[in-house]
Amino acid sequence: MNATFRKHWTSLLGVLLILTAFVTLFKYSIDQGWITDPMKIGLGLLCGAGLCVGGLALALHKRQTVTGEIIIGLGTSLLYATFSFAGIYYELWSSGSVFIGMIGITASLTAYAYRFDSRLLMNISFAGGLLSPLLMQPATDQVFALFLYLLVLNAAFFFLSIAKGWSELRIAPFFGSWLLYVVYFFHFDPPTEGLWSLPLRYALAAFVFYIAGFMISSWKNNRCFDGWNLYLSLANGMLFGFWAMLILDGDLHYGYVLAFLGVIYGIVGVLTYRFTGKIGLASAVPMLAGLMLLLIAATHLGSGMETKPIVSVFLWGGIAVLLAWGARRYPGGLLLNVGAVGIWLIVGIYWYIVTWDTPRGEWFGTYIPFLNSGAAAWMLLSALGFYFSLNRVVPFGNDKTQELLSQIFALFAHLIVGGLLTLQIENAFEEYAPDSAEMSLSLTLSVVWGVYALLLFLWGAYRRQMTFRWFGSAVLLFVAFKAIFLDLSGEQVLYKVLVLLILGGMSFLATWINGKWRTENQPAAESENLRNDVFDRHS
Incomplete structure (x- = not known):
């Protein structure tokens, strides 16, 4: 290609000069009113098609191939200029007509270049196709026709660039199209x-x-x-x-x-x-x-927006997810995991501080508990915490140290779940029962926190971690104290009785979970004790 370009670059320059003269004559004839617009379009189509046919006849002879392709390039450039005049400079043709005409000419040109490896022809044609709308800057806005025009050009030239490996056929359209965007942006304002x-x-x-x-x-x-x-x-x-x-x-x-x-x-x-x-x-x-x-x-x-805290949580939470995914995909991703955990801890603390004054983030124009942006932020943070806990993503120290870190991550994740439940219930009362007594909200929170305590017991049973048994017990004791000593003042006696019965049932359920947990772990503990006794006797 370099040798061909060095030999025929003057031909390319000549085509550009002739095309510029043709476009200038078009514009001057408009100002002078010499011929009608349909006559200009007909003349452009006739000259362009005639040059293409004549050039094709020459190109089929091996000795005249280059000359024929230069003439074909000039003909297609005139056709592109005619399309620009009819559909972009003036709205004489509809956008659909320009699109169909461009497809016909460009498809024929692409098929010939693909069949005969005519790289020079494509460069000449592209130069003409880009120069035409660049020189014809219309007084009216026909940008959609220009968009279709450039779409066809870029699609064809990218296809040949990929199929034939001709890199200039994707470099030139890229810069040329953005140049046209700049020119037309400032021209039309x-x-x-x-x-x-x-x-x-x-x-x-x-x-x-x-x-x-x-x-x-x-x-x-x-x-x-x-x-x-x-x-x-x-x-x-x-x-x-x-x-x-x-x-x-x-x-x-x-x-x-x-x-x-x-x-x-x-x-x-x-x-x-x-x-x-x-x-x-x-x-x-x-x-x-x-x-x-x-x-x-x-x-x-989110700057200047009331929902900036929610946006920040999703953004930084998403970054933490990407870092954790990268650490899982690539070996030696310890630093990625450390970065993910650090972001999660900082964002979690930040969210716990600001969430109480942050808008709820309604999705459907009305508040639906657990189906809003605020709840989704809580869920994202809790899911990350449980992932870090289950996968032990920070393998520092011995097994006991890793187990401790795993429990800390899970504990923080459970605190996030507690915050989610509390805030969603408060918002639900604010939205659907704004006139209800504050005591109703307090009793409902007691039930919700009781459910939360059961979740802690279940997590401890699933993970066989005493920490969550103690934490669940502490939450259950707090709820019982709150229900007995703080929620019994005032009226609504039947509602309070119902809440106390529910909490009592939850306490029995917690006892059953603890008993089942001990039963499942007892054989392992007895085996461990037996091994220790045997070891002591032999020693």
Whole structure:
């Protein structure tokens, strides 16, 4: 390709100059009113098609192949200019007509280039296709037609770039399309109010297209994810991030844009690792970039919003989940586990402090207990705690030390469950029974905490840990004291009697759990004692 380009770059320049002259003549004829618009379109289609047919006839002769392809490139450039004039410069054609015409010309061009390996033809045609809308800057907004125009061009050129390994056919469309975005943004000065304005949609569409295109290109190129694909993927994120923050300024904090990019590049890094099976530059760079963006965004997300604590819990909890997942997937992930546990502890303490004054985070316009953002935050933190406890993710010291750490993690997770139950019941009374006596809430909490004590007993039985038997006993004693000495004042006698009966039943159930626990563990304990006795006799 380099030798061909050095030999024929003047031909490419000549095509661009002729096309520029053609476009300039088009615009000048409009100002002078020499010929009608349908005549201009007909002349453009006739000249473009004639050049394509003549060039094809020459290209089929081996000695005239290059000359024929240059003429075909000039013809397709004139056709692209005609489509730009009819559908973008003036709304003489509908967006659908432009789309169908572009598909027909570009598909024919792509088929020829694929069949005859005509790299020069594709470069000439792309230069003409990009230059036409760049020179024709209309007075009216026909951006959707331009979007379809660029979509067809990019899809065809990316296809050939991947199929033939012609890297310039994905590099040039990438920079050319973003250049057109810049030119048209400042030319039209479109409205950017709101979170879902048209400029943002077009920028997002370009970002997603190129992210997917570079990933597919890397996959097809023997799973080679570094080089130009990596650099252009990062440049794509920087360009989209800049325009998204510019467009959303005043409507959405830039931290959300950074968080979105962080998630996308984290996914790209993980997929790259899955495809390549190793941690290399191509997978590490997107993952580290995504993590850095998330950490930067974390300090800003939710700023100025009452729900910022909930947003922070989900964000940092999600980071802890990713770190724990990474430690589980990759050997030697101790530092990742330590980081995950540290984040979980800090966020858990933070949430316990701020949750009481944080909005409930209703999902459906009304409060539903345990189906709201606040409850989901509690559940995320408790699930992490139980995971850390069950998997002993921090293998420090001997078995006793690890067992102690496991119990501490589980204890903290149970405290989070207790906070979840308490806050959800309080919010339910506030929403559905605001006029009920405070004593009703107090008695209901006694029952809920009694259930919580049973859960502690069950966890202790499941894990065979005395700590939770003691903790459950302490909670049950506290609930009994509260029910007998604090909840008996005032009226609502029947309700209090019912609560006391329920708590009494829970106490008997706790006794049964303890008895069953001892029965199941007794044979093991007796065997251990027997071994100790035998050892003492022999010694």
